[in-house]
Amino acid sequence: MKRIIKLTSVMVTFFCLSAFTIINSNLEEEGYKIGDLAEDFLLKNIDGNMVSLSNYKDAKGFIITFTCNTCPFAVMYEDRIIALNNKYASKGYPVIAIMPNNTNIKPGDNFNAMKQRAQEKGFTFPYLIDEQQHVYPKFGATKTPQIFILHKTQKGNVVKYIGTIDDNYKNASAVNTKYVEDAVDALLKGKEVQVTETRAIGCSIKI
Amino acid sequence: MKLKMLIIAVLLICSCADKNKETEAATQNTKKEVVITNNESKKIDLEVYNFAGFEKFLSKKDDKIYVINFWATWCAPCIKELPYFEKLNETYKNKNVEVILVSLDFSHLYEKKLKPFIKKKQLQSKVIALDDADMNSWIPKVNEKWSGSIPATVIYKNDERKFFEKSFNYEELKKEVEDFFN
Numbered sequence: 001m002k003r004i005i006k007l008t009s010v011m012v013t014f015f016c017l018s019a020f021t022i023i024n025s026n027l028e029e030e031g032y033k034i035g036d037l038a039e040d041f042l043l044k045n046i047d048g049n050m051v052s053l054s055n056y057k058d059a060k061g062f063i064i065t066f067t068c069n070t071c072p073f074a075v076m077y078e079d080r081i082i083a084l085n086n087k088y089a090s091k092g093y094p095v096i097a098i099m100p101n102n103t104n105i106k107p108g109d110n111f112n113a114m115k116q117r118a119q120e121k122g123f124t125f126p127y128l129i130d131e132q133q134h135v136y137p138k139f140g141a142t143k144t145p146q147i148f149i150l151h152k153t154q155k156g157n158v159v160k161y162i163g164t165i166d167d168n169y170k171n172a173s174a175v176n177t178k179y180v181e182d183a184v185d186a187l188l189k190g191k192e193v194q195v196t197e198t199r200a201i202g203c204s205i206k207i
Numbered sequence: 208m209k210l211k212m213l214i215i216a217v218l219l220i221c222s223c224a225d226k227n228k229e230t231e232a233a234t235q236n237t238k239k240e241v242v243i244t245n246n247e248s249k250k251i252d253l254e255v256y257n258f259a260g261f262e263k264f265l266s267k268k269d270d271k272i273y274v275i276n277f278w279a280t281w282c283a284p285c286i287k288e289l290p291y292f293e294k295l296n297e298t299y300k301n302k303n304v305e306v307i308l309v310s311l312d313f314s315h316l317y318e319k320k321l322k323p324f325i326k327k328k329q330l331q332s333k334v335i336a337l338d339d340a341d342m343n344s345w346i347p348k349v350n351e352k353w354s355g356s357i358p359a360t361v362i363y364k365n366d367e368r369k370f371f372e373k374s375f376n377y378e379e380l381k382k383e384v385e386d387f388f389n
Contacts, residue, residue: 071281072281072313105283106283142354142355142356142372143354143355143356163343164342164343164355167340167341167342167343167344168340168341169340169342170313170314170315170340171340174340176341179343198343199342199343199346199347199353199354199355200342200343200346200355201277201311201342201346201355201356201357202355202356202357203281203282203356203357204282204284204356204357204358205356206283206284
């Protein structure tokens with residue numbers, strides 16, 4: 001009898017896991033498109049507080065940044081992410097960084113490591129952990145680093161840009177086009193974003 | 208001699224304050240890699256291309272099946288699947304299949320990371336490096352659907368092609384290639 005219960009529970013667990021995987025991969029494929037409304041979320045910040053977009057009453061929008069400690073591309077962009085927050089938070093577009101990886105696969109991205117990295121680099125923005133890995137699939141994020149710019153309207157937060165920060169990961173001073181800055185500048189002027197989607201190599205999100 | 212240095216290094220690291228631990232360890236790692244470079248990577252000739260130069264590898268029309276895998280030494284899932292690509296190359300090389308491993312490693316780490324890795328793993332498939340920082344301009348040219356995460360793989364024969372932004376196991380990879388035989 002005991003064995004049967006055990007076997008059943010294993011089967012149920014397996015079934016649940018596989019069902020979850022299917023749902024998860026479906027969501028991943030969809031994700032937000034330009035013009036979609038982004039749902040709010042509630043995620044834990046490295047200071048222990050819970051953060052959601054609705055906390056930011058005065059914000060005009062957000063620079064949502066999926067990033068992590070362990071991806072070399074993400075690390076190369078850290079200083080530029082800090083610079084984005086320093087430039088745009090006061091103008092109403094703060095950076096909200098979210099770490100989407102499964103920390104069992106990437107222990108270097110666990111909560112303590114996140115705290116440590118944020119302290120070392122002097123992050124001036126929240127660095128949230130997507131512990132349940134429920135938020136990144138909604139966005140349709142596939143990799144780190146990846147940016148989603150949201151613009152707050154009466155209907156909600158509209159996705160205005162999806163992609164990379166600029167066109168030269170190697171050398172910030174050799175950048176020709178600053179996609180994220182161009183997009184936020186346009187939004188601040190009440191104009192349409194010209195380049196709404198860009199792509200860059202990044203580290204796949206670890207599930 | 209090496210052992211002695213290592214002991215000294217360990218002692219040094221231990222004697223440092225907690226705060227400095229990581230930096231010290233990192234420095235030691237770097238030094239160790241330099242040593243490896245000097246000994247082992249000199250003989251490896253790495254072909255490096257910008258996208259314009261690389262494009263020819265995506266558009267050959269010689270009836271061969273090309274398996275183009277985009278990877279990097281820093282990408283854990285890529286490293287995990289590399290042996291499958293190696294096995295594929297070995298098993299099918301007489302059947303008109305060629306695997307090309309396209310490294311997206313950072314160019315400043317070719318000597319320190321990529322070449323020592325190729326040497327250590329004794330990679331038999333052709334390895335080339337793609338070094339083109341303006342990624343948004345070339346990623347869609349590889350495939351319109353590619354979001355840019357790696358591993359990613361293109362399998363093609365003349366005008367027929369398939370793109371995968373995922374990790375493979377050997378069986379899946381084999382099946383995809385064998386589909387091109389039909």
